[in-house]
Amino acid sequence: MMDWTDRHCRVLHRLITQHTRLYTEMVTTGALLHGDVPRHLNFSAAEHPLALQLGGSEPADLAACAKLAQQWGYDEVNLNCGCPSERVQRGAFGACLMAEPALVADCVAAMRDATTLPVTVKHRIGIDRGEDYRFLRDFVGTVAERGGCSVFIVHARNAWLQGLSPKENREVPPLRHDLAWRLKTDFAQLTIVINGGIDSDDAVAAHLQQADGVMVGRRAYHEPFAMAAWDARFFGVPAREQSRDEVEARYVEYMAGLAAQGVPWSHASRHLLGLRNGQPGARRWRQVWSDHRLKNQPPQAVHRLAIAALHGAGTAATSSIDHITNEVNA
Numbered sequence: 001m002m003d004w005t006d007r008h009c010r011v012l013h014r015l016i017t018q019h020t021r022l023y024t025e026m027v028t029t030g031a032l033l034h035g036d037v038p039r040h041l042n043f044s045a046a047e048h049p050l051a052l053q054l055g056g057s058e059p060a061d062l063a064a065c066a067k068l069a070q071q072w073g074y075d076e077v078n079l080n081c082g083c084p085s086e087r088v089q090r091g092a093f094g095a096c097l098m099a100e101p102a103l104v105a106d107c108v109a110a111m112r113d114a115t116t117l118p119v120t121v122k123h124r125i126g127i128d129r130g131e132d133y134r135f136l137r138d139f140v141g142t143v144a145e146r147g148g149c150s151v152f153i154v155h156a157r158n159a160w161l162q163g164l165s166p167k168e169n170r171e172v173p174p175l176r177h178d179l180a181w182r183l184k185t186d187f188a189q190l191t192i193v194i195n196g197g198i199d200s201d202d203a204v205a206a207h208l209q210q211a212d213g214v215m216v217g218r219r220a221y222h223e224p225f226a227m228a229a230w231d232a233r234f235f236g237v238p239a240r241e242q243s244r245d246e247v248e249a250r251y252v253e254y255m256a257g258l259a260a261q262g263v264p265w266s267h268a269s270r271h272l273l274g275l276r277n278g279q280p281g282a283r284r285w286r287q288v289w290s291d292h293r294l295k296n297q298p299p300q301a302v303h304r305l306a307i308a309a310l311h312g313a314g315t316a317a318t319s320s321i322d323h324i325t326n327e328v329n330a
Contacts, residue, residue, distance in 0.1 A: 008268035029056030095159035108147030
């Protein structure tokens with residue numbers, strides 16, 4: 001979920017579900033060891049439980065970054081062995097690591113030696129067009145036995161390393177959820193979490209009959225309010241009684257806090273756009289929040305315009321910059 005699940009996105013999701021574990025976008029070891037660590041690792045305490053997802057293939061570098069994850073207060077550190085992008089392949093990590101299970105095992109072992117945090121691995125069911133289950137089984141078996149990993153998050157598609165974009169790699173290779181279920185049968189002692197194409201709460205519930213957990217990516221991003229039912233249904237705790245209006249209002253408070261710190265609130269507002277999917281007036285509402293001409297206005301003022309557009313008033317809110325300025329200053 002590169003460029004999607006940043007810290008602003010995670011704050012929004014945490015306003016909706018209190019118990020779902022959140023994951024960062026993938027951060028490379030090079031970015032942490034040679035870049036701006038606070039920019040990559042800062043997060044709000046409200047985001048817990050939170051896992052840091054790392055990209056890399058050098059055991060020593062991954063160990064150093066796992067240590068940073070613990071120092072910064074994360075709850076889990078996850079090694080990405082599933083990203084198929086060409087840029088990641090050039091760095092010799094991501095999905096291409098599935099061809100080197102012994103190296104992945106060494107990476108996991110080094111990370112586990114460096115931190116007391118749980119170290120988990122996210123991977124595909126195979127690479128390119130190979131469909132031999134033994135490849136997947138041997139990868140998981142090697143990483144579990146030699147590396148000590150006990151939690152595997154399985155994106156139930158192959159990663160085609162040539163010919164497909166990362167977006168196409170999330171859609172074109174066929175889903176094989178049955179292979180993830182088979183892993184749970186063959187490795188009953190391991191925690192197997194299934195990912196890929198899970199687009200309804202009923203589907204989540206069905207997969208939980210076969211696996212230990214479910215990871216949801218695109219649906220959680222594009223329809224975040226769907227997560228409002230998860231705490232009660234999947235964690236057995238009372239759901240927070242709140243409406244979309246209340247979530248939006250609380251997120252606007254968060255964006256106002258960003259603006260007060262000198263951080264452009266528009267960095268955060270893009271994650272809000274799926275909140276009202278399916279509601280009457282949602283298109284007009286999105287147009288207001290997406291209007292670049294409003295980004296220098298206070299988020300509270302833009303919020304008032306968006307709500308007016310949602311309910312059919314102020315439908316010309318984005319028709320001219322003069323009109324917008326007048327509305328905001330009214």
